Amino acid sequence: MKQRARMRMLPDGRRLHLQDGPIDLIVEAFGAASDVDRAYQAACARFVNVLDELCGELKFLRQECCRDAEWPSGSVARRMVAAVMPYASQCFITPMAAVAGAVAEEILATMVRAANLSRAYVNDGGDIALHLTGAEKFVIGMVERPDRPSLLGTLAIEADNSVRGIATSGWRGRSFSLGIADAVTVLADRAAAADAAATIIANAVDLPGHPAIVRVPARELAPDSDLGARLVTQGLGKLTDAEVNLALDGGVQTAERLRRMGLIRAAALNLCGETRLVGADRVARLNSDVAERSLVHA
Amino acid sequence: MADDAIRCDACPVLCYIKPGRTGSCDRYGNHDGTLVRLDPHVVLNRAVERGDSVVPFLERGAEWDGSMVSHGETFVTAIGAGTTYPDYKPAPFIISSQVEGVDMVTVVTEGIFSYCGVKVKIDTDRHLGAECSTVRAQGEAVGHVTTSEYGSQMLSLGGVRHLTGGSRHEGTATCDALLNLCNGKAVELEIDDGATVIVEAGKPPVVDGAREERMRVGCGSATIGMFAKQWFGKVDEVVVVDDHITGVLSEHQAGKLLGIPETGIKLKGRRSTPGRYFQVAEPGTSWGGTDIEDPLSILGKFNAKKAWPGLRLLMVSTTGEHYAYFVLNEDLRPKEKELPATLGQSVARIKENCEPALCTVLFMGGAGGSLRAGVTENPVKLTHSVRDALTRVTCGGAPVYVWPGGGITFMVDVTRMPQNAFGYVPTPALVAPIEFTLRLADYGALGGYVDQVRPLSSISAEKEAKRTVAARKDNPWPLEAGVKSR
Numbered sequence: 001m002k003q004r005a006r007m008r009m010l011p012d013g014r015r016l017h018l019q020d021g022p023i024d025l026i027v028e029a030f031g032a033a034s035d036v037d038r039a040y041q042a043a044c045a046r047f048v049n050v051l052d053e054l055c056g057e058l059k060f061l062r063q064e065c066c067r068d069a070e071w072p073s074g075s076v077a078r079r080m081v082a083a084v085m086p087y088a089s090q091c092f093i094t095p096m097a098a099v100a101g102a103v104a105e106e107i108l109a110t111m112v113r114a115a116n117l118s119r120a121y122v123n124d125g126g127d128i129a130l131h132l133t134g135a136e137k138f139v140i141g142m143v144e145r146p147d148r149p150s151l152l153g154t155l156a157i158e159a160d161n162s163v164r165g166i167a168t169s170g171w172r173g174r175s176f177s178l179g180i181a182d183a184v185t186v187l188a189d190r191a192a193a194a195d196a197a198a199t200i201i202a203n204a205v206d207l208p209g210h211p212a213i214v215r216v217p218a219r220e221l222a223p224d225s226d227l228g229a230r231l232v233t234q235g236l237g238k239l240t241d242a243e244v245n246l247a248l249d250g251g252v253q254t255a256e257r258l259r260r261m262g263l264i265r266a267a268a269l270n271l272c273g274e275t276r277l278v279g280a281d282r283v284a285r286l287n288s289d290v291a292e293r294s295l296v297h298a
Numbered sequence: 299m300a301d302d303a304i305r306c307d308a309c310p311v312l313c314y315i316k317p318g319r320t321g322s323c324d325r326y327g328n329h330d331g332t333l334v335r336l337d338p339h340v341v342l343n344r345a346v347e348r349g350d351s352v353v354p355f356l357e358r359g360a361e362w363d364g365s366m367v368s369h370g371e372t373f374v375t376a377i378g379a380g381t382t383y384p385d386y387k388p389a390p391f392i393i394s395s396q397v398e399g400v401d402m403v404t405v406v407t408e409g410i411f412s413y414c415g416v417k418v419k420i421d422t423d424r425h426l427g428a429e430c431s432t433v434r435a436q437g438e439a440v441g442h443v444t445t446s447e448y449g450s451q452m453l454s455l456g457g458v459r460h461l462t463g464g465s466r467h468e469g470t471a472t473c474d475a476l477l478n479l480c481n482g483k484a485v486e487l488e489i490d491d492g493a494t495v496i497v498e499a500g501k502p503p504v505v506d507g508a509r510e511e512r513m514r515v516g517c518g519s520a521t522i523g524m525f526a527k528q529w530f531g532k533v534d535e536v537v538v539v540d541d542h543i544t545g546v547l548s549e550h551q552a553g554k555l556l557g558i559p560e561t562g563i564k565l566k567g568r569r570s571t572p573g574r575y576f577q578v579a580e581p582g583t584s585w586g587g588t589d590i591e592d593p594l595s596i597l598g599k600f601n602a603k604k605a606w607p608g609l610r611l612l613m614v615s616t617t618g619e620h621y622a623y624f625v626l627n628e629d630l631r632p633k634e635k636e637l638p639a640t641l642g643q644s645v646a647r648i649k650e651n652c653e654p655a656l657c658t659v660l661f662m663g664g665a666g667g668s669l670r671a672g673v674t675e676n677p678v679k680l681t682h683s684v685r686d687a688l689t690r691v692t693c694g695g696a697p698v699y700v701w702p703g704g705g706i707t708f709m710v711d712v713t714r715m716p717q718n719a720f721g722y723v724p725t726p727a728l729v730a731p732i733e734f735t736l737r738l739a740d741y742g743a744l745g746g747y748v749d750q751v752r753p754l755s756s757i758s759a760e761k762e763a764k765r766t767v768a769a770r771k772d773n774p775w776p777l778e779a780g781v782k783s784r
Contacts, residue, residue: 021322021323022323052310174324220316272466274724
């Protein structure tokens with residue numbers, strides 16, 4: 001059988017690149033050379049089956065999640081359902097909202113089981129699963145708009161707090177969004193949970209009925225989208241500062257609620273150059289000019 | 299399912315893809331009903347790299363093999379280096395390498411420039427807008443038209459007033475326009491009571507939808523001087539139409555010297571010196587940068603005492619793009635005729651001598667106190683060191699012109715920098731790479747963070763991601779001569 005998945009070391013000799021269909025992972029493990037090796041071998045062995053497993057249950061995973069639904073059989077699919085279940089009775093969500101985070105989580109878990117690693121990460125297109133031990137930490141760069149990468153600031157995540165998942169969602173990203181946030185970055189205990197929450201919070205940054213927002217039924221863009229006829233954001237005209245604030249307020253409210261429920265630890269919401277932070281001071285060291293907006297000329 | 303969608307079978311997701319769109323992988327797309335493979339995740343990878351804090355390298359010759367470099371063949375640029383602004387602490391990377399036995403130090407940082415902008419030179423004689431007119435991008439004021447230069451219109455865009463002094467929209471639009479211009483992307487600019495121009499560094503300007511091809515060879519008068527001999531004997535009168543100075547062969551010094559007789563021609567406009575006329579028409583985007591469509595509209599009646607039936611008249615613009623040939627009839631009225639081949643050659647020659655019209659973009663910024671403090675504990679010493687040519691300043695490895703006077707205010711041609719060297723922060727302000735290179739001994743002398751200096755080889759060993767790009771042959775090597783030794 002011809003192998004479809006691409007698995008290779010990046011030119012730096014340290015990071016592993018795994019790609020299969022729409023899944024694109026950058027993986028890096030830290031530890032003794034033999035452990036890193038073993039971890040990468042395990043990651044590859046698990047990775048080759050991930051896409052086929054998911055596609056076997058794709059029809060189910062594209063359907064709205066409800067509380068009494070049957071559980072899927074694949075372990076990645078189960079991670080997806082677990083991540084979106086808390087929202088099932090409250091709003092429309094399908095397990096696909098957590099697919100990237102769930103894949104990252106699965107590969108990370110495989111590596112950590114197979115070898116003794118001091119740190120590791122699996123980055124699935126910006127949705128990241130982390131492994132941290134001892135006094136280790138990760139410094140994460142935040143990007144305001146995915147189509148115009150530029151560092152907004154950095155977050156330091158240390159082993160002694162519970163954050164192990166990071167995800168970003170927004171209408172300018174790869175997936176469709178019902179809201180208008182340029183990017184919502186979420187820190188949560190697991191990557192799949194962060195992924196689902198980022199989707200929910202990005203959807204909540206919205207100005208329903210605003211004429212400057214171009215919305216198109218998802219299925220007109222992608223006939224098999226899990227969002228069906230729901231309107232997804234495809235363009236954003238000029239908003240006044242007051243409107244930007246109003247839209248962000250909606251997102252912040254949702255983010256605060258999810259934080260109180262323990263579904264997320266922190267979030268950064270971006271819209272038209274405005275940034276709001278929720279819970280960031282509690283979990284991560286934030287290094288950003290957002291914190292100190294007052295302009296000192298360089 | 300829509301019937302114009304196609305099914306992609308590259309992977310088991312089996313996406314249905316609409317025309318002009320991509321599947322969930324962004325790798326395969328529907329191009330006019332055909333499944334095509336696209337460049338993979340260009341934007342995404344860039345985001346990943348940026349997130350990883352990229353430290354790109356400029357390297358001469360072969361691909362970086364990770365080996366230790368001690369002979370100055372690798373230069374670390376500041377792109378993606380990050381910045382410690384606004385903290386007064388050492389710059390993110392202070393790197394040493396050896397050049398001809400002298401320990402060199404390169405201080406690498408990314409500066410956040412709110413005092414910055416671009417100067418745009420647009421090679422065109424077409425009137426783009428009056429001096430001081432506002433230049434807009436996305437409807438917001440982002441700069442103004444400044445004094446025109448030879449064969450070119452100049453714009454001054456950005457600056458602290460547009461970036462942070464106006465509304466948020468104005469700041470964002472300005473930052474956007476600057477970022478795109480600096481990163482070599484096309485930007486549409488609208489000039490109040492003037493033209494709409496599409497500007498892209500290193501590309502011809504597009505003025506009101508028309509792509510500019512050539513710069514004029516000279517003003518109308520200069521063109522007469524250059525081509526008088528080639529016209530002699532083939533035509534009786536030549537008018538070179540130009541928004542600045544329109545030239546008339548028979549009245550011009552060059553025509554007089556050749557003994558060309560008077561023709562009784564009468565030009566509108568203000569006569570400057572013989573054969574040279576100002577303001578024959580309004581500025582515009584037609585003949586020689588004027589607004590005329592009919593060249594005869596700038597002529598009065600021929601003087602019957604001097605003109606004669608059969609008189610041959612060539613009218614041509616300063617770029618040779620517009621031309622017309624006339625012969626006077628019995629009533630001394632010009633009638634258009636086909637251009638004789640012998641004159642066609644001279645029109646072609648004018649065109650040939652006009653250089654390709656380009657837009658050029660120079661980034662200009664000032665390295666302020668706190669950026670300099672990342673290099674040395676005593677910022678003003680860095681300024682002095684740059685003045686004394688002990689320290690070389692580069693921008694993404696490209697040479698810069700440092701403006702005389704106080705501070706370190708520099709200009710750099712953005713096309714000489716690596717791709718996508720510029721970023722932005724939401725302040726809004728531009729983030730540009732800046733490197734200071736000097737001898738290690740001099741670095742110590744000016745209060746540098748000598749304890750923070752690390753060898754070049756450590757960059758590859760450490761966790762920082764990096765990108766290696768080939769150095770441009772036309773850029774001087776940043777570590778080479780030019781950094782003077784005492």
